[in-house]
Amino acid sequence: MIQDAGWSRRPASMTRPLSNDLRERVVGAVLAGESCRSAASRFGVAVSSAVKWSQRYRQTGSVAPRKMGGHRKRVLDAHRDFIIERINAIPHLTLHGLKDELGARGIKVSHHAVWLFLRREGLRFKKNSSRPGAGTRRRRPQTAALAIGAGPDRSTAAGLHR
Numbered sequence: 055m056i057q058d059a060g061w062s063r064r065p066a067s068m069t070r071p072l073s074n075d076l077r078e079r080v081v082g083a084v085l086a087g088e089s090c091r092s093a094a095s096r097f098g099v100a101v102s103s104a105v106k107w108s109q110r111y112r113q114t115g116s117v118a119p120r121k122m123g124g125h126r127k128r129v130l131d132a133h134r135d136f137i138i139e140r141i142n143a144i145p146h147l148t149l150h151g152l153k154d155e156l157g158a159r160g161i162k163v164s165h166h167a168v169w170l171f172l173r174r175e176g177l178r179f180k181k182n183s184s185r186p187g188a189g190t191r192r193r194r195p196q197t198a199a200l201a202i203g204a205g206p207d208r209s210t211a212a213g214l215h216r
Contacts, residue, residue: 071119078106080124081117084108129163130156130171141177 076097083093084104094104101196111117130137133156140155141147147155153168 071122072103074118077117077119080113081107082106084112128171129161130167133159133161134175137171138175138177 076099080093080097080099080103083096084090085108088096090104090108091101094101097104109115135158137152137156140152144151148164149168149172153163153165156163156168
């Protein structure tokens with residue numbers, strides 16, 4: 055039989071807050087004079103949880119968890135017209151360039167936020183004639199310097215092998 059060396063087996067991530075009853079018992083033990091570390095050990099919770107619950111109780115008078123999740127307001131929705139105008143005016147505008155232009159207007163956003171906004175709006179940076187993209191090497195025509203010296207005679211004559 056293999057011993058566990060004192061480590062408790064807990065799930066890697068918690069999907070919801072622990073019960074208020076457990077929180078109240080841990081905070082009650084701390085208020086009664088027990089240390090956060092010993093109260094956490096006795097009730098089988100992390101020391102950081104006991105500390106945070108005690109701090110929350112001292113600040114708010116409640117051990118109840120704060121609201122989880124929610125919906126974040128989309129910052130760029132208010133600037134939709136400006137963004138579309140800039141994309142239409144400068145077809146080769148990059149995401150970073152658009153982010154920099156928004157920053158110049160005082161709108162602090164990340165590159166990812168700009169990308170998500172454009173994706174939600176259905177705007178794409180497609181490769182087309184006004185916005186040339188990287189092609190494959192096989193499709194590019196050879197330069198004149200390479201085309202002149204290319205041939206089977208030259209490589210064998212110089213003693214080069216492929």
